[in-house]
Amino acid sequence: MTYLNHKMGKYIPLLWLLSIPTLNIIYVLLNHGDNGARSLMTDLDQLIPMVPAFIIPYILWYPIMLGTFLLLFFKERPLYYRVLINVCVGLVSCYVVYYFFQTTVPRPELEGDGFLITLVKLIYATDQPFNCFPSIHVLSSYLAFKAVKQCRGLSLPIKTLIAVMVWLIIISTVFVKQHVLLDIAGGIILAEGINLLTGALQSFFKRN
Numbered sequence: 001m002t003y004l005n006h007k008m009g010k011y012i013p014l015l016w017l018l019s020i021p022t023l024n025i026i027y028v029l030l031n032h033g034d035n036g037a038r039s040l041m042t043d044l045d046q047l048i049p050m051v052p053a054f055i056i057p058y059i060l061w062y063p064i065m066l067g068t069f070l071l072l073f074f075k076e077r078p079l080y081y082r083v084l085i086n087v088c089v090g091l092v093s094c095y096v097v098y099y100f101f102q103t104t105v106p107r108p109e110l111e112g113d114g115f116l117i118t119l120v121k122l123i124y125a126t127d128q129p130f131n132c133f134p135s136i137h138v139l140s141s142y143l144a145f146k147a148v149k150q151c152r153g154l155s156l157p158i159k160t161l162i163a164v165m166v167w168l169i170i171i172s173t174v175f176v177k178q179h180v181l182l183d184i185a186g187g188i189i190l191a192e193g194i195n196l197l198t199g200a201l202q203s204f205f206k207r208n
Helices: 002-009 012-030 043-047 052-059 061-075 077-100 115-126 136-150 156-175 181-207
Strands: none
Touching: 012 061, 012 077, 052 061, 052 115, 052 156, 061 077, 061 136, 061 156, 077 136, 077 181, 136 156, 136 181, 156 181
């Protein structure tokens, strides 16, 4: 029994992943335009077509993020903690922006009832067109991408596969009209800032 408890205890840190869906409650509470919402759509965004096939990588964000966390947990535990902290800090930062600067993305009229269109309609029905800038899809995917690049325990093919999937997810956000280009830029810039901040703090505490 003691051996079993010891084995089970090794996986307790995975419970910290529950902090993400817990924080997501705030996302739901803010996902409205009651206080007015601005559109950041540019002329370039107008030229980007709606491509229903991109709903596949968009939805794959969920298993890709979970899979990346698990890989980091088993391959390089410090990176697991760091990217989890970074994502949580990023989520809170996004929620502050959404509260004070709510944005929206106009959604196109969807025609047809094929499998891909049905998936797009499902996403549209479950996620209101607010909480757009910066994009959480982009922020979290980019943070995972940066962590995977640093992980010494992952092979090059695995890193390449995750990198390809992450960039497909990021690109998909504009092709399914969930975000605009400025949302992507905001997510990446915020992710880089958080990485720099936590990296500097980590170095500071190591020296002291």
